[in-house]
Amino acid sequence: MRLYQLLLPATVLIVAAVQFVTPGHFGVLVNRPAIADVAEIPPRADHAKLRRFLDAQAIVLPADFPMTPPDEPAPVRLGYNYRTLSLLKLPLLAYRDLGFVLYDDNDMRQRMIPLDDDYMKLLAKEAGEPLGQGYAFPFWRYVWGWLIVAALAAALVSWRREEAAKRLALGII
Secondary structure (H helix, E strand, O other): OOHHHHHHHHHHHHHHHHHHHOOOOOOOEEEEEEEEEEEEOOOOOOHHHHHHHHHHHOEEEEOOOOOOOOOOOOOOEEEEEEEEEEEOOEEEEEEEEEEEEEEEEOOOEEEEEEOOHHHHHHHHHHHOOOOOOOOOOOHHHHOOHHHHHHHHHHHHHHHHHHHHHHHHHHOOO
């Protein structure tokens, strides 16, 4: 059995499985924002004050499949806002969008406020400890789609080489 005869069906099955398993709307090429959780805000911080800050100035990201609203508000947390680029729900790239954000999340939506260096200092003062120091965004979780692209390219190269070998054996240039 040739390499392309193994790779092509395997990649088609993986892409089909990703379509069913991965939540979200289908799109050929999608560039969308998301938030990675970084840290919990310590209990000693004034959560009511942080919630008022969110209520007044938040950017709202709707959920992919909204559910019923929860009875109590979600806790305010520190997150990292990024954008993902995906092809047929296969993640190809993730990059910084707004960086550190203060956010809350429920089944209906995510609300966030970008935090620059001054706001991060104020948040550290409010929390009593530095938050987000040493955080490294795990970009490797968002580039595995390239493995599928590489498998398809390897299948194409394998098929082309076999076709060239057949032509050479038959004396066709």
